Amino acid sequence: MNCKLCSALFQEFLEKSLCEEVITELETHMKTCKKCRVMLRTYTLTITLSQKVDPPCCVSTDKIDRLKKILLERFFTKQSAQEPSVR
Secondary structure (H helix, E strand, C coil): CCHHHHHHCHHHHHCCCCCHHHHHHHHHHHHHCHHHHHHHHHHHHHHHHHCCCCCCCCCCHHHHHHHHHHHHHHHHCCCCCCCCCCC
């Protein structure tokens, strides 16, 4: 299990839709990876907070996808100290 795969499984993990083998691998990885623990906690809090507000009417799907890409780049690339380009 690596960080990229771990973060890609967060939604299914929280929905409890993963098989036991994958859950075990994910939990084992998170025991030793602080970055993934923080990411999962942030992901969980984001979901919780987003359920408490009305969805934004002016944010396009493209902008949401770009934001997700930027967040993944910041957390999972070796060049995370550099600012990602936003177009």
